[in-house]
Amino acid sequence: MSEARRLAPAGHLPKPKNNPGRNLPVAIAVGAFLGALVLLAVWIGPAGWYPLVAAAVGVATWEVVSRLREHTYQIPLVPMIVLGQLMVWMSWPFDTRGLVAAYVTAVLVVMFGRLFYHGRTTPPQNYLRDTSMAIFVLTWIPMFASFAAMLSLISSDGVPGGLYIITFMLCVVASDTGGFIAGVMFGSHPMAPAVSPKKSWEGFAGSVVGGSVTGALTVSMLLQHEWWVGAVMGVGLVICATLGDLVESQFKRELGIKDMSTILPAHGGLMDRLDGMLPSAMVTWLVLSLLGG
Template identity: 50%
Template sequence: MTTVSDQGERESAAEPDGSEEPGKKPSRAGRDLPAAITVAVALGAAILGSLFTVRYLFIGIIAVAIVVGTIELAGAFRRAAGVRVSLIPVLVGGQAMIWLAWPFGQQGAVTAFVVTVIACLLWRLPSGADGYLRDVSASVFAAAYLPLFASFAAMLVPPEDGVGRVLSFMIVVVACDTGGYVAGVLGGRHPMAPTISPKKTWEGFAGSFTAGVVGGALSVSLLLDGHAWQGVVFGAAIVLTATLGDLMESLIKRDLGIKDMGTTLPGHGGLMDRLDSLLPSAVVSWLLLTVFVPV
């Protein structure tokens, strides 16, 4: 679950204090572009391969991605702020949310989430009162932000037209990221949120919006037999949630004083740095496609 870029306007290639790696000139894209493209193509091939063979394998890809993302997030919290996420309950409960969303839908995912919250409250008890609220809050946030949101992507798979639903979701996210990358790198001049993500520009957002709306109109009408206007609404909504997802993770990283959540993906940073736009978009995708194209 990844894309080539999120508007080509990630956090600066420099460290948070503004220093750059000595002897290395950053690209205008702010990343190792060949490595980023290679990783994106490989992951895209894995996603397409799962969808066009046994589509339920896509749920397995989601599950693995959430394990890696959760470990990255918990590690970033611990290293940067001394916050201890209850990792075992969040990992186990996260898998339950994703896999129970397959046969039982939102009821299965929400039930697993509630049980996970209770487990996090109990897991932290033996460590005493110092930092209890802080650590439990971080654990509940991690459980909601990653596996609960990701369970909505898993819920796109089971319907007969599940491949079309997943592809529509992925096509729009890739289209808005790629459109934003091109527009942002080539013509970005006006910062969108300079105190949060300095390299995001309104020109990049315009590129994202245009590409996302076109991608939505085409995918919903051609893959799901929906109306073009539904695809336009779908595309616009995904662009907004993907952009907000990027900005929210940027705020988290700035609060922690870090550049990337991890180093799992060459040219991308951590896997969490690729999931930021996908996670909230999965929720909105499921909601809108459920309304526009009922099962």
């Protein structure tokens, strides 16, 4: 059999229906670097994981608030970053009680501070718009990220806390990878074309398969709990991650921007990578904290 004849079946492989939309070698290299940072932080424990999450919150808040300020939103940058850090760090010694207390404090600072943004003698302009957006940002970034930070505090007999973080990260990576491959190879039915034309039902199905299978395997093998709990957690994670992607897509669409920033080559901004991870951290923390007891 000739060499050409022997290699002919490869021609029957499905051809991608969509362009990946990024420089894959560079994107993979940046992703590997970020993955190494995560593994190092997990290995150190909360003393490594909390600073990493806090740094990500600070950068993401800077990106989002900066883009809003460029489009006439009057939102103070430094106070927003400080308030976000307060929320993350208060969740370490006081868990959800510290997070809620810091969040309420941040909301009050925003509500009252915006009244006097232009001084006592000048009436505030666009008060409702700017205050609502600032509270949205506080919820979207530091509050959701705090649940990711608190994953490092979960403890269970015989199960190191870092395995809960690894479970979360593996499910996120599997969801993203499954959705990306299925979307590029087979995506032809848009999920929400008015919000994100490139996101397809085929990609969502790939994410569900990747997230649920990985959730079942990691929860059963790493955390020593029933596989079906991990599968359910994986599906919930995928749903939250997908909706998070759509929220950021609409956010950028209304501002008329493509990426939040350009600090990550072939990825855009840090928030462009965290958009789905942040809301999915909440459902993951809820399930895994119940398992950890």
